[in-house]
Amino acid sequence: MGSAGGTGGRKVGRPRAEHRPDTGLSPRDELLAAAAELFTTHGYAATSTRALADRAGMRQASMYHYVSGKEELLAELLESTVTPSLTLARRLLADDATPAEDRLWELCRTDVQLLCGGPHNLGGLYLLPEVRTERFAGFHAVRAELKDAYRQLIAATAAGAALAKSELDLRTDLVFGLIEGVILVHRSDPDRPVSAFADATADAALRIAGV
The missing domain is CATH 1.10.357.10 (Tetracycline Repressor, domain 2)
Known part of the structure; x- marks a missing residue:
């Protein structure tokens, strides 16, 4: 599946919202992990892009540097x-x-x-x-x-x-x-x-x- 920002390292100018322990995951994979947790516990419709970004430790605007939105995350999780x-x-x-x-x-x-x-x-x-x-x-x-x-x-x-x-x-x-x-x-x-x-x-x- 295509990536809006690829699966490489974080891009300059897209700072993270807070300091979090280094998980070893790329920002895109952190978003996928956040989506897997929130979609299955809170529900897809009830999960906002802000909640996804917060759980992944990044600003909401930065999220769109890596994915087009939560539909893309759901599609990738389904295919996985x-x-x-x-x-x-x-x-x-x-x-x-x-x-x-x-x-x-x-x-x-x-x-x-x-x-x-x-x-x-x-x-x-x-x-x-x-x-x-x-x-x-x-x-x-x-x-x-x-x-x-x-x-x-x-x-x-x-x-x-x-x-x-x-x-x-x-x-x-x-x-x-x-x-x-x-x-x-x-x-x-x-x-x-x-x-x-x-x-x-x-x-x-x-x-x-x-x-």
Whole structure:
């Protein structure tokens, strides 16, 4: 995703609002960290650009030196919840030496860990009404490619190979819906161990796929 000011060091003439401990993050990454915290705790609509800038330790005017606004931050956070799984999915699709059932299970498990891991429930951002707008087309395109990878892996299993197209599409919708549905379960029980949760969800996904 493009950056209004890049990911390099701070620019001359854009002083920070206050002295803060050096986090080692670039100003843009500090804004992303602030957005992840505030969007998931206070809500996207309720978070002002001033609040984002204050949390990142910079002046509001300086924020626009690095990003165009909070929509850009939300778009990047959304894509960050999908692109690692898509990278894994591409690798798994190319791994013909491993049974498709095992590859599908690994994708499900890893995807759940990504959605539920980390200090903030970024997956919960999927539920925002703003995400349905054209501004977030990049996120929807990456998500669609990931869903197609699920479909290909299901089709590569012994059970999936015997399915008609309509049934394969249905199984894919159900499996993908289960994986993204963990967002709500995790939000209601954030202390649930993510690793056990991920394994159990992957097992359930394979049963839905007919494996």
